[in-house]
Amino acid sequence: MNDMSTIERGAKLSETKVSARGVNVHYGDTHAIKDVNVDISNNNVTAFIGPSGCGKSTFLRCLNRMNDTIDICRVDGAIQLDGQDIYDKRVDPVQLRARVGMVFQKPNPFPKSIYDNVAYGPKIHGLAKSKSDMDDIVERALRRGAIWDEVKDRLHSTGTGLSGGQQQRLCIARAVATEPEVLLMDEPCSALDPIATAQVEELIDELRENFTVVIVTHSMQQAARVSQKTAFFHLGELVEFGETGQIFTKPEDPRTESYITGRIG
């Protein structure tokens, strides 16, 4: 299904899933995100690239209100998910995060069994009616995480006993178990070896059939490989946002050019 060549694998023409308008983020006196406008489209992988401290992770964390947990952090502007303002007072951040899942840089499975790691989310959100229902949910999530075949015979052994690459795929399985609509990934491969990275990248490409994926990565090659749209952040600004092939062959902004060709750090 996803065996299209890179050339054919262009951005799908699809609807806007997440829309940000005039987003500014302050950490105390630090102006971390400056007036960012971006439309993230459905069933595409959007990559955020930029040097450390450019605000790409901060902006990613705005998309599921992870920044709420930081006291000194202030988010202004409008972010809409399917046209609905996610910072509206009536929106429950916990419910929001079930719709907008997240995978972190370091694999962080719960110190529980593989099965319980995946079942945890569906359980607290009441997604399973019975034990066999839950078994189905867990199996489907682990299959989507491309790790089912490796763990199906040891579902009740601990998740932390898996290899780094397996742990990260388990975390992705855990994130998709609640059937989120958007999946945020903050450098999901930076702690993985090249083989595990390739497996996770393949998985990301498969996930976009059903999810909207936003990935923050320090690896330009990874952004080029997995994404259809790329956004380049620099000093808190969204400098350029466009089709990935265009960004990597003919960027319009000289700052993008300098960054991707290795001229500024």
Added chain:
Amino acid sequence: MQEQHIASAFDRDLETIQARIMKMGGLVEVSIMDAARSLETRDEELAEQVRANDKAIDALEEMINEEAARVIAMRAPTASDLRLILSVTKISGNLERIGDLSKNLAKRTGVLAQMPPVGDSPAAMRRMAREVERMLKDALDAYIQRDVELAADVIGRDHEVDQMYNTLFRELLTFMMEDARNITPCMHLHFIAKNIERMGDHVTSIAEQVIYLVTGERPEDERPKADVTSVSL
């Protein structure tokens, strides 16, 4: 020019490859002029030298392609760096072809030197070759200076070379109709004229690479075929 890469070895790689392109370009310019001169002066020794010198041009092309492959594999170039690497592989290919055409010209010079001369077409061909050589020099200057205007100018001038070829084509046809004994030398002369015209096309392609390298756009081919002499009965 652009600011430097953080990895200075990357800059050195790119500079080395471009220096080789310039060296190759210099050898090809000499080859064109020597081949045309050998034709006009019926100098078989010079023609032989042109043929021998082509080996150095071929070796440079191979070297450039190998180095370009290494840069792609090891540095994963993007944006203008990527366009630079793509352009050097194409330009080296064009230069190699021009070198081959020049070598072929020199080969025919050897054959023509054994026959009585026909008309003064070798002088016209030398003028044509001189124009192509000037275009090549300008195309390479445009390349090093990233000069899109000069590159566009070179592309425009190929039209003149095409016209010179069409004039020669008519002239050679007349000689052949006058006397059947002229057919053998005229066929050789025609191939030579065609080879020089082809060189002009390769130079045009180099100039197009300059535009692509700088702008990221391929120039549109909007040159109409002005003269249909060579394709009409």
